[in-house]
Amino acid sequence: MPEPVTPVTVEAQLTPGAPEGGGAEGPARSLWSDAWRSLRRNPVFIVSALIILFLVIVAIWPQLLASGDPNDCDLAHGQDTSSSGHPFGYDAQGCDVYTRTVYGARASITVGVCATAGVALLGGILGALAGFFGRWADALLSRVADIFFGIPVILGGLVLLSVVTSTTVWPVVGFIVLLGWPQISRIARGSVITVKENDYVHAARTLGASNSRILLRHILPNAIAPVIVVATIALGTYIALEATLSFLGVGLKPPAVSWGIDISNAAPYIRNAPHMLLYPAGALALTVLAFIMLGDAVRDALDPKLR
Template sequence: MAELTEVVVPDLATDPEDVRRPFRGLVRRPGFVVPAVLVLVLMIIALLPGPVAGLFGHGDPTVCDLGSSGDPPRAGHPFGFDIQGCDLYANVVYGTRSSLAVGVLTTVLALALALVIGLVAGLIGGWADFLLSRLTDIFLGFPFLLGAIVVLNSVGQRSVLTVSMTLALFGWPTMARLVRGSVRSVRGADYVLAAHTMGLGWWRVVTRYILPGAVAPVLVVATITVGGVIVAESSLTYLGIGLQAPAISWGLQLSDASDQFQNAPHLLWFPSLFLAVTVLSIISLGDTLRAALDPKQRS
């Protein structure tokens, strides 16, 4: 997660129309369209795992036959079978839901917390800015994975919600700093001062003029964070600290396959392939957003 701090924040202290204009050209960028289509397909798989899993097999990840334990792919089972004799294709498809759910939910929770803290610190300033900035520094001092390991080891049932809340607890500081910096640069813009002069309410000025400019740069980090969180969840689950059975996730599948790679390499290939494609697609989206929002790279 440390690499997220390297994202360049463009100067958005201009008219709100300048904030929205870069997004209109994204649909013409292959670097956006291709990963966006892949992410859309993965979202469909996550929302409708049953029908997708039934396209090439029986579609039930809980129907197992120990006699087929570790068998390679064959007709009706394109990914083969896991150690319990369950259809690996169905398990990988259903694992998409858990992995994406943790990534998206964690990012939404962290972004919501970052927006509140960043807006308050950036708008009020003074003692509020000082206290919230020191709080952000404290959380930035915790290693992301180490902090998650300590918290998850102290909880009981580790579900999607529990893991997401824990990762969000350590994932908001970078975004909060970006929001604070963006708010401080936008709040003194001419169009914001003009809105105050016209007598617009505080809430309308914040939501219509300040918030769009503050959210734009943090969307880049939020997008990349989804991919980083999916990797973090898979790593924690692989170590036995993340999601627990009967949950189905790529991390659990990778953990089960690690001891069987020489005898049944397909157990590791397919979950790894889905994990890699998902993370690369999401990070590519974030990189394209960064390029679109960076004034130095606009044509």
């Protein structure tokens, strides 16, 4: 007669990637180890990660590349082109474009990282709860998400941020989180609904596992990959959104240093002094591109269908 299966043996088989045959062949590689192995061989990931690492270092320690004050301006040099010690020239107010471009990375990276973390946390939690419990909780959260989906982002920013007088990044971060969570919520909801129908989830429920244990141990580790992919790509989008709102005058406000503010100030002088627009716009484009490339690489690594 076959030996009875003990609860310990069943529990060990609940999570995908658990060792088979009592560990005689060693533990099977998990989704995350396979993804990391794929990322290390992807040149797109390596290039984008190096660019992002450089930008993060610049955002934390801008003094490493620029020793001047970004708000130290001299009207006598207004719109001057590059000169010794000032490779990017001056803007209309006589501020050093190079220094302002370097210091502008701090605001953009801070907004992108904090907004993405807030959106992923809020949207992921609400979406996971809606997908796991279903019924009235799913219906309620889905209708609330539909309401926020119906608010145009730019129009909402013009209305909500126009009454804010703060010069910090937090009003912009809060606005992005407020309107950005429904997208992550829907992705998390769909992923949880798919995962919770797997056999190992039903087995855990049969063994008497609580809802919190099922959700945290068996569902979320296998449903979080799409959320990570979308959040990584959205990070670059949020940086571009901050620059757009600052360009329109409702995002970051002087004396804050932002690429969006510098692009807005340089727009009227694009014919006579294109260097004022070229460098902050180029830094913004490179940053957004790096995060989008990183998101694409992460998506390819985490999606088994693309391997």
